[in-house]
Amino acid sequence: xxxxxxxxxxxxxxxxxxxxxxxxxxxxxxxxxxxxxxxxxxxxxxxxxxxxxxxxxxxxxxxxxxxxxxxxxxxxxxxxxxxxxxxxxxxxxxxxxxxxxxxxxxxxxxxxxxxxxxxxxxxxxxxxxxxxxxxxxxxxxxxxxxxxxxxxxxxxxxxxxxxxxxxxxxxxxxxxxxxxxxxxxxxxxxxxxxxxxxxxxxxxxxxxxxxxxxxxxxxxxxxxxxxxxxxxxxxxxxxxxxxxxxxxxxxxxxxxxxxxxxxxxxxxxxxxxxxxxxxxxxxxxxxxxxxxxxxxxxxxxxxxxxxxxxxxxxxxxxxxxxxxxxxxxxxxxxxxxxxxxxxxxxxxxxxxxxxxxxxxxxxxxxxxxxxxxxxxxxxxxxxxxxxxxxxxxxxxxxxxxxxxxxxxxxxxxxxxxxxxxxxxxxxxxxxxxxxx
Amino acid sequence: xxxxxxxxxxxxxxxxxxxxxxxxxxxxxxxxxxxxxxxxxxxxxxxxxxxxxxxxxxxxxxxxxxxxxxxxxxxxxxxxxxxxxxxxxxxxxxxxxxxxxxxxxxxxxxxxxxxxxxxxxxxxxxxxxxxxxxxxxxxxxxxxxxxxxxxxxxxxxxxxxxxxxxxxxxxxxxxxxxxxxxxxxxxxxxxxxxxxxxxxxxxxxxxxxxxxxxxxxxxxxxxxxxxxxxxxxxxxxxxxxxxxxxxxxxxxxxxxxxxxxxxxxxxxxxxxxxxxxxxxxxxxxxxxxxxxxxxxxxxxxxxxxxxxxxxxxxxxxxxxxxxxxxxxxxxxxxxxxxxxxxxxxxxxxxxxxxxxxxxxxxxxxxxxxxxxxxxxxxxxxxxxxxxxxxxxxxxxxxxxxxxxxxxxxxxxx
Numbered sequence: 001x002x003x004x005x006x007x008x009x010x011x012x013x014x015x016x017x018x019x020x021x022x023x024x025x026x027x028x029x030x031x032x033x034x035x036x037x038x039x040x041x042x043x044x045x046x047x048x049x050x051x052x053x054x055x056x057x058x059x060x061x062x063x064x065x066x067x068x069x070x071x072x073x074x075x076x077x078x079x080x081x082x083x084x085x086x087x088x089x090x091x092x093x094x095x096x097x098x099x100x101x102x103x104x105x106x107x108x109x110x111x112x113x114x115x116x117x118x119x120x121x122x123x124x125x126x127x128x129x130x131x132x133x134x135x136x137x138x139x140x141x142x143x144x145x146x147x148x149x150x151x152x153x154x155x156x157x158x159x160x161x162x163x164x165x166x167x168x169x170x171x172x173x174x175x176x177x178x179x180x181x182x183x184x185x186x187x188x189x190x191x192x193x194x195x196x197x198x199x200x201x202x203x204x205x206x207x208x209x210x211x212x213x214x215x216x217x218x219x220x221x222x223x224x225x226x227x228x229x230x231x232x233x234x235x236x237x238x239x240x241x242x243x244x245x246x247x248x249x250x251x252x253x254x255x256x257x258x259x260x261x262x263x264x265x266x267x268x269x270x271x272x273x274x275x276x277x278x279x280x281x282x283x284x285x286x287x288x289x290x291x292x293x294x295x296x297x298x299x300x301x302x303x304x305x306x307x308x309x310x311x312x313x314x315x316x317x318x319x320x321x322x323x324x325x326x327x328x329x330x331x332x333x334x335x336x337x338x339x340x341x342x343x344x345x346x347x348x349x350x351x352x353x354x355x356x357x358x359x360x361x362x363x364x365x366x367x368x369x370x371x372x373x374x375x376x377x378x379x380x381x382x383x384x385x386x387x388x389x390x391x392x393x394x395x396x397x398x399x400x401x402x403x404x405x406x407x408x409x410x411x412x413x414x415x416x417x418x419x420x421x422x423x424x425x426x427x428x429x430x431x432x433x434x435x436x
Numbered sequence: 437x438x439x440x441x442x443x444x445x446x447x448x449x450x451x452x453x454x455x456x457x458x459x460x461x462x463x464x465x466x467x468x469x470x471x472x473x474x475x476x477x478x479x480x481x482x483x484x485x486x487x488x489x490x491x492x493x494x495x496x497x498x499x500x501x502x503x504x505x506x507x508x509x510x511x512x513x514x515x516x517x518x519x520x521x522x523x524x525x526x527x528x529x530x531x532x533x534x535x536x537x538x539x540x541x542x543x544x545x546x547x548x549x550x551x552x553x554x555x556x557x558x559x560x561x562x563x564x565x566x567x568x569x570x571x572x573x574x575x576x577x578x579x580x581x582x583x584x585x586x587x588x589x590x591x592x593x594x595x596x597x598x599x600x601x602x603x604x605x606x607x608x609x610x611x612x613x614x615x616x617x618x619x620x621x622x623x624x625x626x627x628x629x630x631x632x633x634x635x636x637x638x639x640x641x642x643x644x645x646x647x648x649x650x651x652x653x654x655x656x657x658x659x660x661x662x663x664x665x666x667x668x669x670x671x672x673x674x675x676x677x678x679x680x681x682x683x684x685x686x687x688x689x690x691x692x693x694x695x696x697x698x699x700x701x702x703x704x705x706x707x708x709x710x711x712x713x714x715x716x717x718x719x720x721x722x723x724x725x726x727x728x729x730x731x732x733x734x735x736x737x738x739x740x741x742x743x744x745x746x747x748x749x750x751x752x753x754x755x756x757x758x759x760x761x762x763x764x765x766x767x768x769x770x771x772x773x774x775x776x777x778x779x780x781x782x783x784x785x786x787x788x789x790x791x792x793x794x795x796x797x798x799x800x801x802x803x804x805x806x807x808x809x810x811x812x813x814x815x816x817x818x819x820x821x822x823x824x825x826x827x828x829x830x831x832x833x834x835x836x837x838x839x840x841x842x843x844x845x846x847x848x849x
Contacts, residue, residue, distance in 0.1 A: 049571070110709075111709075125541075129547050131554075137551065143471075148642070149471070152645070161538060162538065163605065163606045164837070167839065170709045171709075179708065185585050224578060224579030288592075301598060423588075423589030423590075423592075
């Protein structure tokens, strides 16, 4: 159905990732095929089934914002988010102190994040439980409460709540418009981008700060994913562990970080002479409605999602010349995603370079969708497609062009970015070069 | 609508309790809370999720923490209540959006691994042992039991809802944001039929202890029924409670075609951030909502308020009402006086009550506000329930950090 739509463009980007503390550093390192993976340093993980991850390195929030002290009790997710948000807003010229920022109507400037929870005081939690066991080894709730009241840090606990990051950013950057946070597992920040796009299209807002921030590189996160056998356990070759679409893939590798974009209604951007990076053109969200653990084997939800996003953008498969895949490096995802792309793209699927930047960055979970969209934008701007590294042995069930191991020069003017999450959450976005 | 609340389950008993002004808060019976400064809550008692699931689906319950169980049960009740023929729904246009919260791990699940890795009396967790031994004492699907998006995902799986699916995690406004987002998706014709809800339970040792550490809570343990006092001079903080509420939100023609009973029309939705927390941002959002609905202050029968029951929060909420409604004396109904604060579920529960006032023509009253705070300067809905005299109800929800939402519901016809 034809709909008249306000057009939405990207005018600012920021990123804090395992491959760099900026968008350009992250993109350039992806092009070089560098792996951000290494031993886990955030906690004693040496004996965990998975003892490696892609961590953000050398991060110090005070180098990004003057008001870093307000984030003191936040999880590292909130700190990554603040740094990336500051970059994106500065890049767009829309910080409250910028001339355009001062001139803009902050009540029509909102925020939609796919931001994760803070970091659980895991040692505190487990020692409180154990300290509160009765002589029979059962949990004594009263004793647990006593110990927890004494041992948990009130401000740290308060900052774990999901809505603290969006509230901090809205307050710090004076964003008085719509304020959302969603958490649809690995699809969260892509879904945030899509719904924020729709908010501006409808006219509920003119500008939105959108993105994600997350870290699950903590004992609880690694425990949970290890138990699900979702993580790679390639302990002898951590940098080879994230190998999307390769026959010998054995799970994903945790990453962390934040990625933020400023998206803006076209005439609003033009009026202030903003630099336009790209147009956010299409979005779709569907549910597999199948199982909490696995994707639908025939890609039912993913196919509807990819097709829906292309339709929303008004582009045909043949117009797409790069796909940034969800490509987690798990057996099921990579197979189902490949067949879903083939189903929607038909014969053209062989001609569309499709890479997974998770091979370099690891999986930034809630923040993954936003960083991958940023990499699509950089790919269009620079004409270089980031590779899927660690691709060594083709899998007969994954038969697309994955841009193996080497960045590729190409004219790219329309990209699809997929994000799929636990529980059967599917989100696809279409971004294209801006043209009048 | 599907309801599990401290005031009862299902539409009719809930509404009767609301009109009767029945208090829902009582001493905590779910666990021994005697060490905590707060020992009362609004609880959903005798909840058995099995009763709301097909036999073949019941084994899934072990993968669902309590808020998820409440969420799927409320979805089932809502589907029955709206009398939809599920087989006739276009599954790809059947959406699910929930507000969700942090779901705490159940303590016994970490006790076994904990024992292996913590020396008695020690505050040190031996993570090396955890990695080799502790981790293997936990059930494989442990994490999935607690992921916030599992409310909406489990509902989508149980009912084959393949349309838009989202989970909003924004504290007390999460449910109403979920509602607003679903409304917009219906408006843009990407779905026909939505289950929109919220479910939350903080009535467990871990959540309640955490909240005691950082939230302004009422400590009126000797008077649980009177502890949550929205806009009252003697309010001291919120009372936590648990529950789930789900509403069916449906495009008008779709509802008409299947001959659905219509409870209320959604006339508008608006949201924003009240940065100074002085009510000005909330007033702006309320005005936006009324403008979108094409109504003025004089069309609002009553305000269905957030009513946190905390000194500072109620004051700025009230300031917004004074600014928008001036001398109109629009009565303010704060259901939390009865239910306590169900977190992300309260918004939808209260919205359900707002809808029922319009469909039944009766406006409930606020309990536990015998002495309205003069500093709030608003008109509290008091006395026996009154007749609804104007076509719209304004629903407001907020978080203490400043996220605010407004919805205008309109009488059908």
